[in-house]
Amino acid sequence: MRYLALAALLAAPLPALAQQNCGGGFPAFVEGLKAEAVERGTSPDTVESFFNGTRHDPAVIAADNKQGVFAVPFVEFARRxxxxxxxxxxxxxxxDYAATLSEAEARFGVPPGILLAFWGFETDFGAVQGDFNTRNALVTLAHDCRRPELFRPQVFAALELYAQGDFDTATTGAWAGEIGQVQMLPGDILRNGVDGDGDGHVDLKGSAADALMSGAKALADRGWRAGEPWLQEVQVPEGIDWSKTGLDHPLPEQEWQAMGISARGGALSHPDLSAHLIAPQGRGGPTFLAYPNFSVLFEWNESFVYVATAAYFATRLSGAPIFDAGSPAPGLNQTQMTQLQQKLQAKGYDVGGVDGILGEMTRRAVRAEQVRLGKPADAWPTPDLLSAM
Known part of the structure; x- marks a missing residue:
């Protein structure tokens, strides 16, 4: 389900051998990884033991190519x-985990709602952690030449965890190599893994305490700001300048209030804090103020609809009401979205790739085109916009 996992690339520079980055015959590729691992300082016996039985997994590549769930609009996605x-x-x-969640917030500043939301979405609170062999998945993706700069370092991170006794070659997880109840890559476990239950090991699969504490540390490492909000549903008055919305137009909360924006439930209580006004399904749907902590969540997952939904779920778990779904204008199906992205790209916009998914870069391009055409610039593409282009 993950669009792109929380990616902690290893900081150490790779030796020259690693420049033979990807592709070629799979057995020869694995031999290259072994040679590099020994060159990095891992004992030959450990290297042989770790890589013994490694195989290419075509199901991983197939899963990587199937991410259409992120094309579902926000309201439907959230309800699902x-x-x-x-x-x-x-x-x-x-x-049940009040003590662990309280400790996580005290140490790392990440509130319970956020950790519970990702725990719930990633693995249904640990119940569904994935059945792809993690070692095979990482080596397969490192061999594939689309993102070797992401996955090759993760192979060596898994090897390091193995050498430490915290990884089994039979370990299973998500197709992209994430492990455990909050789905973290091996490099991030090395960097942010926390022994939350005090047993001397970091076990993100079997220990909810380890998973929650590690997830909190990972978010803090990415810049989570303690004591600050992340998302709040708001009501927007008629006549708002929609071109000021989106993640590239921050304003102090008090300036949004001066425009007539008000909280829907609760109050806006951070007047000097920067915030973005976002409308995941345009001006007819739910609207939110997104604060700096919202942007940190993209380090966990790059999908806008996923992050917006997880952030909203976290507010619900923290006591917020169900959003007002409103009456969003009909959007585009995935084929139409692909056509729109192609048209935008032809006009010189950077949409971050033509994939039929309304991500943040496509939203920015849509908003710019709406401004050009004199339409309300709410970044929600409609059949009318597609026709007008």
Whole structure:
């Protein structure tokens, strides 16, 4: 389900051998990894033991190519993921793990709602952690030449965890190599893994305490700001300048209030804090103020709809009401979205790749084109916009 995992690339420079980055015959590629691992200082016996039985997994590549779930609009996506059952289990886990969540917030500044939201979305609170062999998945993706700069270092991170006794070559997880109840890559486990239950090991698969504490440390490492909000639903008056919305137009909260924006439930209580006004399904749908901590969540997952939904779920688990779905204008299906991205790209916009998914870069291009055409610039593409182009 992940669009792109929380990626902690290893900082150490790679030796010259690593420049033979990807592709070629798979057995020869694995031999190259072995040679580099020994050159890095890992014992030959450990290297042989770790790589013994490694195989290419075509199912990993197939899964990588199937991410159409992120083409689902925000309201539908949120309703799918935030079921009554998941909401009730989230609240139950908040009670059951109150001590761990409290310690995580005290040490790393990340509130319970955020950790519970990602725990729920990533693995249904540990119940569904993935059945891809992690070592094979990482080596397969490192061999594939689309993102070797991401996955090759993760192979060596997994090897380091193996040498430390914290990784088994039979370990299973997500297709992209993430491990455990909050789905972290091996490099990030090395950097941010926390022994939350005090047993001397970091076990993100079997220990909820380890997973929650490690997730909190990872977010803090990416810049989470303690004591600050991340998302709040708001009401927007008629006549707002929609061109000021989106993640590239921050304003102090008090300036948004001066434009007539008000909280829907609760109050806006951080007047000097920078915030973005976002409308995941345009001016007819739910609207939110997104604060600096919202942007940190993109380090966990790059999908706008996923991050917006996880952030909203976290507010619900923290006591916020169900959003006002409004009446969004009909959007585009994935084929139409692909056509729109092609048209935008032809006009010189950078949409971050033609994939039929409305990500933040496509939203920015849509907003710019709406401004050019004199339409409300809410970044929500419609069939009318597609026709006008």
């Amino acid at each position: 993921l935030i079921s009554e059952n998941r909401m009730s289990r989230g609240m139950a886990n908040r009670s």
